[in-house]
Amino acid sequence: MSTHRKTLTVWMIGLMNVAAICNIKNFPLLAEYGLSIIFFLILAAVLFFIPVAFVSAELASSFPDRGVYSWVKEGLGPKWGFLAIWLQWIENVIWYPTVLSFIAATFAYIIDPALATNKIYILCMVLATFWPMTFVNFFGMRVSGWISSLSAVLGTLIPIVLILVLGLWWIFSGNPVQIEFTWKAALPDLSSVSHLVLLAGVLFSLAGLEMSAVHAREVEDPRRNYPRAICLSAILVLIFSALGGLVIAAIVPKGEIELASGSMAAFTLLFSTLNIKWAIPVLAAVMTFGALGMMSTWIIGPSRGLLATAKDGNLPHIFHKTNRHGMPVAILITQAIIVTVLSTVFLFMPSVSSSYWILVALAAVLYMLMYVIMFIAAIRLRSKLPHIDRIYQVPGGSKGLLAISLLGIAGSSLGLILGFVPPSQLDTGNLIFFEAFLIGGTVLFCALPFLIYRLRKPDWHRD
Numbered sequence: 001m002s003t004h005r006k007t008l009t010v011w012m013i014g015l016m017n018v019a020a021i022c023n024i025k026n027f028p029l030l031a032e033y034g035l036s037i038i039f040f041l042i043l044a045a046v047l048f049f050i051p052v053a054f055v056s057a058e059l060a061s062s063f064p065d066r067g068v069y070s071w072v073k074e075g076l077g078p079k080w081g082f083l084a085i086w087l088q089w090i091e092n093v094i095w096y097p098t099v100l101s102f103i104a105a106t107f108a109y110i111i112d113p114a115l116a117t118n119k120i121y122i123l124c125m126v127l128a129t130f131w132p133m134t135f136v137n138f139f140g141m142r143v144s145g146w147i148s149s150l151s152a153v154l155g156t157l158i159p160i161v162l163i164l165v166l167g168l169w170w171i172f173s174g175n176p177v178q179i180e181f182t183w184k185a186a187l188p189d190l191s192s193v194s195h196l197v198l199l200a201g202v203l204f205s206l207a208g209l210e211m212s213a214v215h216a217r218e219v220e221d222p223r224r225n226y227p228r229a230i231c232l233s234a235i236l237v238l239i240f241s242a243l244g245g246l247v248i249a250a251i252v253p254k255g256e257i258e259l260a261s262g263s264m265a266a267f268t269l270l271f272s273t274l275n276i277k278w279a280i281p282v283l284a285a286v287m288t289f290g291a292l293g294m295m296s297t298w299i300i301g302p303s304r305g306l307l308a309t310a311k312d313g314n315l316p317h318i319f320h321k322t323n324r325h326g327m328p329v330a331i332l333i334t335q336a337i338i339v340t341v342l343s344t345v346f347l348f349m350p351s352v353s354s355s356y357w358i359l360v361a362l363a364a365v366l367y368m369l370m371y372v373i374m375f376i377a378a379i380r381l382r383s384k385l386p387h388i389d390r391i392y393q394v395p396g397g398s399k400g401l402l403a404i405s406l407l408g409i410a411g412s413s414l415g416l417i418l419g420f421v422p423p424s425q426l427d428t429g430n431l432i433f434f435e436a437f438l439i440g441g442t443v444l445f446c447a448l449p450f451l452i453y454r455l456r457k458p459d460w461h462r463d
Contacts, residue, residue: 008218013229017053017209018236022244024159025102025291026205028262029360030245031252032198032425034179036188037245040202041238047411049206049237051404052371053230054394055378056210058401061222061391062381068210068374069309075377075384079453082314084377085305086449087370092302093335094363094441097343098260098356099298100126103291105261105352109284113268116261119355123346126339133296134336138327155290159283160244163263166270167247175273177250197423201357203415204364206237210374222392259356259426303331313460314453320460345437350429357426358434361419362441368416369446375405375412 008016030037059071068088073081104125108115115121171177179185190196219225248257251266258265264284271279307328310319318330342359349355381388382401394401420438422428 008220010219010225010229010232013219013226014232014236017229017233018240019156021206021208021237022160022240023156023205024163024244024263024287025099025260026201026241027163027244027248028252028257028259029198029201029205030241031249031257031262032254032423033188033202033245034249034254035181035185035246037202037249038186038242039188040199041242044199044202044206044411045234045238047407047414048203048371049209050230050234051375051408051411052207053209053233054227054404055375055401055408057222057226057230057392058390058394059374059378059381060210061393062385062388067305068370069305071381072373072377075380076373078312078314079450080373080377082309082453083446083449084370084373085309087366087373087445089302089306089335090338090445091363091367091370092298093338094342094359094366094445096130096295096299096335096339097126097345098359098363099291099295100129100339100343101260101346101352101356103129103288103295105258106264106284106291107288108261109264109268110281110288113261113264116264117258117352119346119349119352122260122352122355123343126343126346129292129295130299130339131336133292133299134332136296137300137332138323138329139325154286155292155294158290159263159287160240162283163247163266164240164243166274167243167251167266170270170273171247171250175251178253179246179249193418193421197418197421198425200364200368200415200418201360203411204360204367205241207364207367207371209233226392227395258351259353259360261352299332299335300327303328303335306331313458314456316460348429348433350427354426354428357423358428358437362438365416365419365438365442366445368412368419369442371412372409372416375408379405 030041033040060067063070063074067085069081069085071081072084101122104122105116107125108118108121188196219229248262248266251269252262256265264280264287267283268280271277271283306315307319307322309315310328310331319328319334321328321330323329345358346352346355349358379402382398394404396403420435422431422434428434
């Protein structure tokens with residue numbers, strides 16, 4: 001019998017989770033809350049981040065083969081499993097234009113920073129970027145995968161370290177600070193629901209940990225060390241996210257923070273103060289290359305999950321097929337078409353920031369719904385299959401799992417509801433269009449998997 005050596009330490013898991021979740025593109029959204037972002041990040045960690053981490057770790061150690069699809073399928077049945085993996089896939093598709101708008105806005109600082117707020121430019125760049133990257137993925141991971149590590153360093157690590165170091169220098173060097181560091185400023189404005197809406201974006205910025213939960217199996221003594229790794233992850237993610245949001249809030253005036261280009265605006269002020277304006281397009285080029293590389297690898301990831309459920313008979317034969325490089329071409333083209341349609345929202349919203357937000361809100365609503373389903377499936381599985389081998393279990397037995405799952409359901413539901421409310425911090429334009437887009441998108445993307453499942457045919461199942 002072969003044995004698998006467990007090599008991951010608590011620190012390794014913690015740093016892997018930080019690398020997977022922390023991203024400089026999320027910092028401007030966090031900056032909108034100023035000093036009170038600390039309160040919202042702690043709230044998000046308690047109600048969402050930690051429950052997702054613990055519950056998904058138990059599920060991954062019990063059903064490691066296909067992630068959320070197999071978890072929900074085993075717990076609630078194949079129809080709900082298909083819905084869960086569909087939601088995980090479609091929220092990524094909706095999220096792509098926001099990443100692409102960040103790339104476009106960053107690239108604008110190489111040619112003309114004014115373009116970062118030009119809706120036509122952003123739309124053209126989104127489409128001119130996504131389609132070629134889709135075609136590149138047709139040639140397999142050998143073409144796009146080799147640059148993923150370099151892209152992570154250039155697109156995430158270097159900019160985050162740079163913005164934190166220079167931002168802290170700005171704050172402590174007597175430069176003008178745009179926020180107050182007082183206890184009063186740390187308390188959130190709870191006078192209106194519209195002030196809390198960006199919490200949905202905060203929750204969304206902490207999402208995705210279920211995809212890395214499979215690493216719980218690689219930890220020595222997982223029942224003891226994995227909870228420690230999650231606590232470390234939570235602390236590190238909270239610290240980096242809070243610092244990133246705060247330094248941008250401190251540097252860029254509140255009314256001038258753009259969700260897609262806020263990071264580059266902060267770098268522009270920093271480099272101008274340091275008299276190194278020549279470094280602005282250099283950094284923009286580095287961040288653009290890094291983000292493009294990471295985006296290229298993200299395009300294929302969620303598609304593989306949908307391919308797995310397609311081969312289980314939940315999608316027509318055309319979506320089963322892969323080319324000679326093993327790439328699901330039909331799924332990739334379908335998601336590129338959806339991205340194209342969704343990206344036209346930039347033409348109908350008042351600004352790039354409002355377009356960015358409405359897409360984040362829709363993605364967050366669908367992702368939070370997936371998490372609600374995942375938590376319910378976890379509760380069901382503990383009672384349905386009590387004797388299955390679980391390498392890791394949520395502490396506290398069945399009551400502990402129930403408690404932390406209910407906490408996660410409450411947090412996910414809160415994020416889901418808040419996603420439908422226009423934020424007071426942004427001009428989202430016509431309320432009817434805003435709500436129609438979100439409600440219509442939610443209904444459409446939730447109804448489609450049920451319709452497909454109902455129309456499925458026996459010969460869809462791969463022999």
